Amino acid sequence: MKPTFRSRVQILLHGVDHKSRLSLTVHLVLASAIIINVVSVIFESVKQFTDHYFIIFALIEGVCTLIFTVEYGLRVWSSPDNPDFVGPWARLRYMLTPMALVDLISILPFFLWMFTAIDLRFVRIVRLLRLLKFTRYSTGLELMLRVFRQQAGIFGAASAALACMLVFSAGAIYIAEHQAQPDKFGNLLDALYWCVITLATVGYGDVVPITPFGKVVASVISLTGIGIVAVPAGILASAFNSELRRRENEYRHQATRQLLGKRLTERVRHKLKSHQEELGISDEQAQSIVEDIRDVHRNESDEILTCPHCHNPLHLELKDAETDPKTQKS
Structure with a gap:
């Protein structure tokens, strides 16, 4: 049609x-x-x-x-x-x-x-x-959006833990400092703002605890902030690595289908290049995968491409990467 x-x-x-x-x-x-x-x-x-x-x-x-x-x-x-x-x-x-x-x-x-x-x-x-x-x-931006969608549940759990930590920390620092500094920790909103800045490890320095208990709470919050920030970063890095591995494996599968027992003709090169661009695989990664496939299957390919009578290598001209070649000549 x-x-x-x-x-x-x-x-x-x-x-x-x-x-x-x-x-x-x-x-x-x-x-x-x-x-x-x-x-x-x-x-x-x-x-x-x-x-x-x-x-x-x-x-x-x-x-x-x-x-x-x-x-x-x-x-x-x-x-x-x-x-x-x-x-x-x-x-x-x-x-x-x-x-x-x-x-x-x-x-x-x-x-x-x-x-x-x-x-x-x-x-x-x-x-x-x-x-x-x-x-x-942009393949990179598309990859980032895909990773965020895939890890939405994990990021949601991490965000919930962060929210709980912020609320508890705000309550603790408010109890410790609101009497000593009513202008800076006069309510929970001011305390919550300070906790966000501290947990994010920014620490502008415009508001600092002055009581002993407040300093202990601030130290705990600062140390906790390092771990809180590291958790989403680790999740994101792991998710990126998993998605890149999946794309490499998908490209390896496509390349294996195209290359196994066949010559690397211009038509096959074009198909592999198209798969590479769709998956966002770099030229170096693609070349490494293709060479690895050819090395792994070299012995098997040699057996397939050897004439059983004269034992000379067979030369296959690929007409279509999706169909078997119609002719072979020794």
């Missing part, structure tokens, strides 16, 4: 196809618009630049908003052809996804500024959220 125009638009916007010049051009324009617009917002916050280059900033904002509006409209229009949103209310279900909401929020500030009397400082800050759109074009 010939793909419709809507399905082609959906495929074009869904991800970068490195074999298509049109796909590369479209995503390069979108990524460039995001970067240019965010840089423009940052410089626009400087009054001297705003006074001299107001027209340029307005032009950049207008062009980028037009690009993002067209992109958002096409994504919503083509969403019924996305396998994840087939069925009734496909467009509405797509519009409620996190990235679709980011796309919508990225274009709203311009129309709010045009048709309402909203505070422009708020509009500038909201426009910076357009940087989140860049996660579509």
Whole structure:
């Protein structure tokens, strides 16, 4: 069945196809618009630049908003052809996804500024959220978001433990210091602020305990803060390592299917390169995995590629990496 125009638009916007010049051009324009617009917002916050280059900033904002509006409209229009949103209310279900909401929020500030009397400082800050759109074009950012989603439960448990620690610490330091320093520890909110700064190991030094019991509590809180900060960092590092291992194993599986008993033709190289880019595997990692596969299966491959009559090596020309070769010649 010939793909419709809507399905082609959906495929074009869904991800970068490195074999298509049109796909590369479209995503390069979108990524460039995001970067240019965010840089423009940052410089626009400087009054001297705003006074001299107001027209340029307005032009950049207008062009980028037009690009993002067209992109958002096409994504919503083509969403019924996305396998994840087939069925009734496909467009509405797509519009409620996190990235679709980011796309919508990225274009709203311009129309709010045009048709309402909203505070422009708020509009500038909201426009910076357009940087989140860049996660579509960065494998590293996509990997980070995936890791956070996978470890959401563990991070939730760690956050709950941190919240309990903050409340208990605030109560302890309040009891120890509120009489000696009523201006600095006069209520639990002030004590809670001090505990957050101390547990985060920042310690501005603007508020310090002066009673003996308060100093003991502060010492315990400071030492506990080192461990509290280390726990999420360790979880995150472990999760990143696990996800990278999973991607390497997936690439190894794909490479084994392509290479086992077959020559490394240009067609196979292209397929492996495509898998590598999809998984975010570096060239060094991919090369190491391919060499490892060829070393491990070299003896087995030699037996497969040896003529049983003359014992000379067989040369296989791969026509399709997914099918067996039709011809062999010795």
